[in-house]
Amino acid sequence: MKIGIPRSLYFYYYGDLWLRFFDNLNIETKVTPPTNQEILDLGNKLAQDEMCLSMKIYLGHIAYLKDCDYILIPRIDNFGSNNQTCTNFLSTYDIASNIFPNKILNYNIDLEKKQSEYKGFLKLKKDLNKSKKEIKKAYLKAKEQVAITKKQKIKENIKKLNKDGLKILLVSHPYNSYDEMIGKPIIESLEKLNVQVIYSDLFDEEKARIESKKLSKELYFKYNKENIGSIMLSLKKIDGVIFLSSFPCGPDSLVNELVIRKLNLPTLNLIVDDLSSDSGIQTRIESFVDILEAKNE
């Protein structure tokens, strides 16, 4: 049995957990390569006009896995009331099961209906042909391993806040920040300009969510709350914020504007789609860094 894992969307939240979990069970996995033009083209062909770039890319990654027995597509709805994820991503399970012939390996996180991640994983036992005990052991072990690496990553990220030089917080969802075609070129050009790039997803989630209330108590998007929290937690140490979102993300367009209006911070708002020109983005990044440098002098 081979499980296909798309290197997109949820992979950047749970990839580490999945790979360790399947590895602990000795199940073979295949992860798609970093996004390339072929994957984007595949996704574009399948996607509807209104879907965001990140979702188009996700569909491309799924299509790339056609030779796998199963493709892992969780349905992640909420982490309790007022902790919603993206409503579009929710539909990916249904979309994929309608347009792809592969079997879909699926689990559900819906805490409002008392569906936890752990319960979701236990339900995989039938498809994976494993006992409840085996699944439980593999899951708990994977969770433990993931917690250690995540902690390490957060520590390294926070460390950058105390380094010398220009520090910019990249506020984005990990599926954008770490995507080969969305975030990577932007991070590379920032690093070329000797900027310390701090990632908004590498902060303590719980702390970030609590901090986000200082800016707004009404928001119910889990990922955006964490992004706001990362800004509040690093506010005093960063020189500026770059918002990176994929067109036409609804929550981002609302929340980024909220931050821009409420906090008096130097910000650059980058919205990308698959037609964006590299040179336009380059000019914006360079001039933003110039401005921050001039301010520091």
Place this chain on the structure above:
Amino acid sequence: MKKCYLGIDIGSISTKGVIIDYNNNILAKDYLETNGEPIQAVKKLIKSLKEQLPDDYVLKGIGTTGSARKLIGLMVDASIVKNEITAHAIGTLAIHPDVKTILEIGGQDSKIIILRNGIIVDYSMNTLCAAGTGAFLSSQAKRLSIPIEEFGNMALKSKTPVKIAARCTVFAESDLIHKAGLGYSKEDIIAGLCKSIVLNYLNNLGKGKKIEGPIVFQGGVSKNKGVVKYFKEVLKMPIIVDPNGHLMGAMGMAILAKQKETDKVYNLNFHDISFVTKGEECNRCSNHCEILRIYKDDELVDAWGSKCHRV
């Protein structure tokens, strides 16, 4: 020998260059059309600047900006290559040290730069669309068979500008034809176009920005008196249009080159240099990047365009 510095601004439509002395006085300047061939345009430009430059000056720095900044920077071995925003701001500050807002409308780009105390604090650029830029105006001028140079003067004659949808070049065209068919005069239509550019610009780029005076308006479109008039009217503030406004990007680069001065001495003999670019689609992976290789005197000096940094 006295020191001087060269700044070149290679835009989509025009190529601008200035040579300044140590006190930012302009010693030589020129402005010509890029015609889609930045390398040829810059060779011509430098030849013209060289003829204007007095003999007792030695060139101590070159800066490039504009859409072809990287390519030309490589060709002339520039001491500094910078984006247009910074270049325009630095150039404008040299002439108007108290400027607080720079409106810039060029061939395909339009920008707004907000400065406070001589530092850029905010800016924005047009993103997806070129409606309301110089290219838009010149295509409408062509449609009405009016030379673009007379556009401004004709707009000034109008008392009641018509309303035109300037959000999109294609829609503006149908609007123009429609309004002409209804019997509006050319002057009113042209004035309407100029006004719609101003409104479009302010709604688009000026959204949420605090536009305070002194305001400097530059870029090719600042030569259009009609657009200047409506900026004044809509913003209810005086607008400064400098006769050298189109040179501000180049000026800024010359100043930045001055700040970066080293022992190195530059020359202006580019006419005989062979500078060739060769494009190729790379088929090594599914990204199919377009790689552009740049050869100076038959030697590969740089290549860009590939996602994996392959040359």
